[in-house]
Amino acid sequence: MDSLLQQLERFSEVLAVSRTTHVSTWDAATVRRALQWARYLRHVHRRFGRHARIRKALERRLQNQWKQEGGSGPAPALGLTNFQALGHCDLLLSLRLLANRALGDAAFHYLLQELFPGPGVPGAEEGTLQGSLALLARRRAAVHMLRSSAYRENPVLQEDSLMKTQAELLLERLQEVGEAHAEGPGRFLSRLWEHLPHNNFLKVTAAALLLPPSSPRHQEEESELGNPRRAGERGRELLHWLLGKSEVIVAFCRNLPAGLLTSVAGRHPEVSRVYLGLLTDWGRHLHYDLQKGIWIGTESQDVPWEELYGRFQSLCQAPPPLKDEVLTTLKSCKAQDGDFEVPGLSIWTDLLLALESGA
């Protein structure tokens, strides 16, 4: 076990070096050894994919390493990031070497011969690097092609293909992290929050919370991981973390579009509770300006009336029980304020009036 872990660490170093100018010292023999090593680790991946204990140990080591590198940071990972990456570490190594200008001509020539032996090996294509690299190029072109000619951002965010893909990836990664360390997902998410642009991250989180319950997707990984995903549990850790970090949930409720939040609240009652709590809080910060005849805030970060109304309107268009919950909340707030029917005295009265007339 220890020797395996050592191998892993050393290969990770090799992988890291493969991007640097240090490869200028590599000759054909070095390249050969590096590729062989990668092939060996691929074999390890195949062999131990079903051994939960070994897999877990390897996963943990890799994730720790990644964290030490400053994982989730803005730069692409230097080494291997997780067990799954072992499955195509040879591909990873090859790509880096191919792109590295510092690699000498002779070594590069050797690399090409190894990677692209040419036609004449029928049927074996599937497992070869030649096949995988060609497939990668093909997919890249297909994505580019679709993106430039046929893609349009879907106004329903959770159905947008880019959003959905990011959401699926997030949940997948959380699952792996969770399997290696029990407290892993929370810490991982916090790191992501620190390093990634918030806006996109929040949208992806919402999309992830709206993904349909687990279907037999990624069946290969499932059987490799030996741990079938349990339906409905996919977003658990994400939700837990979201609700646990006040900074994040506030940003979530404040910055995401009303329709999206309504969908999330409809699916996850815990979110709807927090969301309603925040909305009522924000509402209380506004006061009525007699001269202008409108509700306004005093500080710049106060949520303006229009936005508040927009969010409540969206919530009222949701199916029950959410819709009912919202109306009950509004009515009870209105009652607390004195149950006025005339406008201008309680923001809740005014909101209800506006919602009724708008509906």
Place this chain on the structure above:
Amino acid sequence: MAQDSVGLSSDYQFWIQKLSVWKQASTLETQQDTCLYLPQFQEFLRQMYEALKEMDSNTVIERFPTIGQLLAKTCRNPFILAYDESQKILIWCLCCLINKDPQNSGESQLNSWTRGLLSRILAAFRSDIKEVDLFTQGLGYAPADYYPGLLKNMVLSLVSELRENHLNGFNTQSRKKICLPVSAVLCLWLRHLPSLEKAVLHLFEKLVSSERNCLRRIECFMKDSLLPEAACHPAIFRVVDEMFRYALLETEGAPEVLAAMQVFTRCFVEALEKENQQPKFALKTYFPYASPSLVMVLLQRPKDIPQGLWHRPLKRISEMLKEIVEDETQGSSGGPFENWFLLAHFGGWADIAAEQLLTSVGDAEPPEALLWLLAFSSSPGDGPQQRAQTMVEVKAVLSHLGRLLRSPTLSAGNLLAAAEESREGDPRPPACQQLTRRLLLNFLLWAPGGRAMARDVITLMARTDEIMHEIVGFLDQTLYRWDHLGVDAPGSRKLARELLAELRGQA
């Protein structure tokens, strides 16, 4: 070898020109043109590779001085790179240019340039959305990890958007119209059964909700859905067929479902014929439970046979079916339902049988074969005795109608009575009633006396909404059939059209 190289040279010129026009294939025209030529271009790349691999890099430049242009332009065209093996062959070609040991700056530069191109083809996808890149990197994923998922999502959303646009007739003016080639949709459906099922269900929804009783529109929707064309592939045909089968079972033979299935079959047969002179798949792969000779006869197009000779295939069909269905020892070709289901695909034959019976009413004894066919198609579950009974009833109706034809006392009331009174005076089973209604309607359209009182008879007949619905359906189907078969009967056609318009207006 010399001949090959001459051929290659002229091809080369052709392709360099094409590539210059295509550029990055960013307009609809260049995209469509590129797609048309993809297979040939791949073949050309293969030939280039075969030539290049025999040369060293200096010879290559001598022989093809503009090779750089060719390869660079190819690298910039994502359609080419995404097609089949083109990207692989292109990489091989580039590998041929790499010099193991460059002797001068020229060779070094060539190496450098070639490596740049290789990098470009294989480099990580720099999406123009910075956030996606950042996010996936932040998660520790390389493009190789997430391309399959991303592609799947993009294609699925595109296909569902196209399908909605097609079926809603919505014009996407805000952006370019993209025609997803049938082969791409076919690939998707073959690999991902749920998308196929969704497409069929979507079609069913559309048909049932809005286009009842208008076969022409149903045909349009059917063709737009691409299902008939795709069904040329037996796997797809079988799935769609199963869904029709279940729909029929669940709705207990609803006429709308039957009509839709017949339209589907028609469009499917049309697509099959258009696609290939030689059928790619044996008929048995489409209809595995049916007798192949029966399928062959059913597939015959009445259009190809002179109208006067239609009774021949009808007789054949009837005899074959009778043999299969009534011979209890023959278990192999499926029971009555399977055979009825098969016949229902080609419903036109039963309709033609009814018409034939009517147009020759009063002339001679109605042929037993036609009577059997009609009885079977309207009530496949009957035992032989029951069926014989039905045939007798129908015969009686026909002869009664024949008598009325020559009688001076022809009136709407008489006609209706002739059709509706059963011999024993007992009410006929509903399937039989439907059959006699159909015969009566045919009579009205064809017999000279019938035309005069068509409206009155129909008014008397249509006692319930359901029956009215049935009549409208009959008229629509008849006109649809006549249009496709080119039946020459201007008087009957006019009458049918008028009646249909009136009845539709009333509904």
